[in-house]
Amino acid sequence: MGGLSQTKSAGKRKIVVCRDLGKDAMTMLNSSGHEIVAWERDTPPSREWVLRNVNGASGVCVMMADAVNDELLEAAGPSLKIVSTFSVGYDHFDIAAVKAKGIRVGYTPNVLNDSVADTAVLLVLMAMRRVGEALQVVQEGRWPQTPWSPFLLTGPALTRPSLTIGFLGFGRISHCTLERLLAFTQPRDSPHHPSCVYTSSRIRSNQQEIDNEYTARFGVPTRRVEADVLARESDVLIILCSLNEDTKGMVNETFLEKMKRDAVLINVARGPIVDSVALAAALEKGHLCGAGLDVIDGEPNIPANHPLVLNPRCIVLPHIGSASDMSRGSMADLCVRNVLAGVEGKEMPAELGL
Amino acid sequence: MGGLSQTKSAGKRKIVVCRDLGKDAMTMLNSSGHEIVAWERDTPPSREWVLRNVNGASGVCVMMADAVNDELLEAAGPSLKIVSTFSVGYDHFDIAAVKAKGIRVGYTPNVLNDSVADTAVLLVLMAMRRVGEALQVVQEGRWPQTPWSPFLLTGPALTRPSLTIGFLGFGRISHCTLERLLAFTQPRDSPHHPSCVYTSSRIRSNQQEIDNEYTARFGVPTRRVEADVLARESDVLIILCSLNEDTKGMVNETFLEKMKRDAVLINVARGPIVDSVALAAALEKGHLCGAGLDVIDGEPNIPANHPLVLNPRCIVLPHIGSASDMSRGSMADLCVRNVLAGVEGKEMPAELGL
Structure with a gap:
């Protein structure tokens, strides 16, 4: 014993x-x-x-x-x-x-891939369909003075011809997100089918082979690009990379200036990858249709008067990316x-x- | 001349x-x-x-x-x-x-099918992932006192085994919505694949044949049911029928009581189909996980203190279902x-x- x-x-x-x-x-x-x-x-x-x-x-x-x-x-x-x-x-x-x-x-x-991909799509839809502004109309009691009209609160459509979906980082969660988004776009066999561009920190000798495999797997042209091409070509740009010395502050003023005026920027990775001051300035200028952030630099110490919280074109969620039961x-x-x-x-x- | x-x-x-x-x-x-x-x-x-x-x-x-x-x-x-x-x-x-x-x-x-289906999925995700409560935490400046924790703001998952997606009305927009949602669920060939139930006002002699066709088309078991079965079985219930004398007030206290406690109810059709008082009471009691309404009885004359606008488990949008450019x-x-x-x-x- x-x-x-x-x-x-x-x-x-x-x-x-x-x-x-x-x-x-x-x-x-x-x-x-x-x-x-x-x-x-x-x-x-x-x-x-x-x-x-x-x-x-x-x-x-x-x-x-x-x-x-x-x-x-x-x-x-x-x-x-x-x-x-x-x-x-x-x-x-x-x-x-x-x-x-x-x-x-x-x-x-892996166990959080589906939940985070769901959150990424949720934020894409919220940013494109101007849900921040729409909720304000209702919650501030302005709906009676803002009746339905043909072009009220219209936003860009995911069915737009030749939509380009971009990923900063292309791991498993990005793959899950892309598969979901492709259910919202023009069909893969349409002449106006979408395409995918992504960045990856890994440089591989068989890059063309890898991209061919991705293209076959997702059914749309998929290719690795440099960060400035990603910024310039994406209609929907989703950040899903690791935070490290290379990616910290990567989405800064220079990066944002290269983006399309009606693009949306989504961050479901880590806050410090995006320069909040630069993003607030870009949204203020009307450059970008909107942004959706599940994470933000300095969280959780984000006051109600943070410029990105105040901007109705920016959705800020309190890091609930993987919060499914x-x-x-x-x-x-x-x-x-x-x-x-x-x-x-x-x-x-x-x-x-x- | x-x-x-x-x-x-x-x-x-x-x-x-x-x-x-x-x-x-x-x-x-x-x-x-x-x-x-x-x-x-x-x-x-x-x-x-x-x-x-x-x-x-x-x-x-x-x-x-x-x-x-x-x-x-x-x-x-x-x-x-x-x-x-x-x-x-x-x-x-x-x-x-x-x-x-x-x-x-x-x-x-037809020209609005994609936009309304996008809005339906947007509201499903917002209701399931408790976005109303999440936005309040950030916008009211409570995030610093509400730091990340393992089970904060968790909601039900679309990947839950054997998810049942229900449609009140099963026309073209419902079909577009189902196709999108199936990109978020367990795979169609999984043993825990989702299934679809729907109601239809049309009674047809070849109903079994029609359901077999839907089942083949969507890749998941799809069947027409009576309204009370729809209420009882749906994890996600989406209203997409016409408003008429039969559907007005159809989603009332009796209907809501039959629904699952962790289900979500989405209305992207017309406001008067749902009894707002009954829905507010159901949400207040914690019966239902949440609701997402693009339309509401009495719109646009909805004040900021409307019980459904005040309830953070209910998302109310100002009828922007088809509002893509x-x-x-x-x-x-x-x-x-x-x-x-x-x-x-x-x-x-x-x-x-x-």
């Missing part, structure tokens, strides 16, 4: 969890036999709470708001084996620091299975290749 | 136009050789203006807000041949009165070509079969 207890105890690790992960995921954690130290609330814990509690932990479950850097790694100490993030993005990680210490990283790819449930499940596998030295369901 | 002038004059008819139809359509009218009396503004003319000016007219172009009844027909007199409406719906017509006088009716089907341009074109063909006794591009 003593020996068995000791064996069990030897396998028992400390896992720190920085947010309530929901009933199913918390039950899985609490019945794992490990020591679970959880901040079981919907608001983030203080940094002080995190740093104090990670000491001696083998695993940590974090959110986007929790910076994973030397400070956290040193507070945890040499016991730390795995950091599991409840996100597909990992811009809150100091990847070099994590790599240097040989710590494994779990993340939640199915996706968030799957993310919680994957986040916990990653941390458990990590502390137990097993293969993780979704480990980031460092 | 005199003879030619007289011939031309004999063919010259009076056409009254109740709203600015845009540059292209107004140019076509003004260069038609007919006498054009137009209320060239974006707001509706007074009823008095219409009744006074239609006297002696051969054709009239009307909008949804202009009632076409005995009053108007008698004010026009026996010269009236055609009333051309800038809409696909014709609930503003007293069809019996028009028919009794042998007056032809032009309308604008392409659709509205095509509607104006069709409206004018209908009235010209009507006054000239020719075949109309889109004549309503009475």
Whole structure:
């Protein structure tokens, strides 16, 4: 009995969890036999709470708001084996620091693809059909003085001939988004069929072959272009790349000036990729039909009088891209299975290749 | 010369136009050789203006807000041949009165199918993903106190297994809407594929054959049901039927009570089909996930404190269903070509079969 207890105890690790992960995921954690130290609330814990509690932990479950850097790694100490993030993005990680210490990283790819693609299309439709202005008419009680008329609140159509759909970053979520949008455009076999352009940070020797494969897969001409071509040609431009030193502030004044006057810009990736001041100025000038942002630089500290919140041509959502019950449930499940596998030295369901 | 002038004059008819139809359509009218009396503004003319000016007219172009009844027909007199409406719906017509006088009716089907279907999907996504609440968080400056958390503002997913999409009325716009929505669901060949139920006012002896054809066409089981089955089975319920005595108030308390608790209700047809008081009560009780209305009973006289405008689970748009530049341009074109063909006794591009 003593020996068995000791064996069990030897396998028992400390896992720190920085947010309530929901009933199913918390039950899985609490019945794992490990020591679970959880901040079981919907608001983030203080940094002080995190740093104090990670000491001696083998695993940590974090959110986007929790910076994973030397400070956290040193507070945890040499016991730390795995950091599991409840996100597909990992811009809150100091990847070099994590790599240097040989710590494994779990993340939640794929399970949120459909939800984020849904949000991207939602924002495309809201921006093109001028929903911000339309909602204001109703909510401010101006509808009685703004009766239906033939050209009231008209916006550009997704069925426009030869629509060009552009993606800044062309991973799995972009593919899901493109497939949805193609159900709204001219048919793929029409003479006025849409086409797709995208940027990719990866330079590959067989680019033509890759584009041929995409073209066959999506049924519309699809090709990799440079960022300035993407800006110039896109009628609908969707940002779906990672945030890193190369993409931070990439959509700036110069980029926006190259865009078509009736194009829409959608950001469902990370806020700092877009220069908010430049976007507000572009919308103010009537350059661009509209914008749809699920993310914005400085979030969540965005006041009601932020110029992009005030502009009815700009839709600002509070980062709900993956907020479907199915996706968030799957993310919680994957986040916990990653941390458990990590502390137990097993293969993780979704480990980031460092 | 005199003879030619007289011939031309004999063919010259009076056409009254109740709203600015845009540059292209107004140019076509003004260069038609007919006498054009137009209320060239974006707001509706007074009823008095219409009744006074239609006297002696051969054709009239009307909008949804202009009632076409005995009053108007008698004010026009026996010269009236055609009333051309800038809409696909014709609930503003007293069809019996028009028919009794042998007056032809032009309308604008098909050219708005894509735009209205886009609006239907837009409202489905907004209602399911709780965009009303999300926008309030940002616009009221509550985002800093409402940081990202795993289950904040989560809504049901279109990828849920065995999703049932329901249509009250299953004409061309419903078909376009279904095709778009199927790009968001589980794949058609998945074991958890979606299915479609619909109601139709037409009872047909070969119903099974028709449903087999729909099933083959859309790639998912599609069947006609009674209204109470539609209410009970639909996860997404979209109203796309005509307004008439049978459909007025059809979505009432009894209907809403049968609906699933996490379903969404979308109205892109006509406001009076839904009982607003019953819908507000259902949403207030938390019965239904949300609603998306492009139309509402009593529009445009909807104050800012209307219970459905105040409820963040209900999206209310000011009847912009067909408001894409392409659709509205095509509607104006069709409206004018209908009235010209009507006054000239020719075949109309889109004549309503009475």
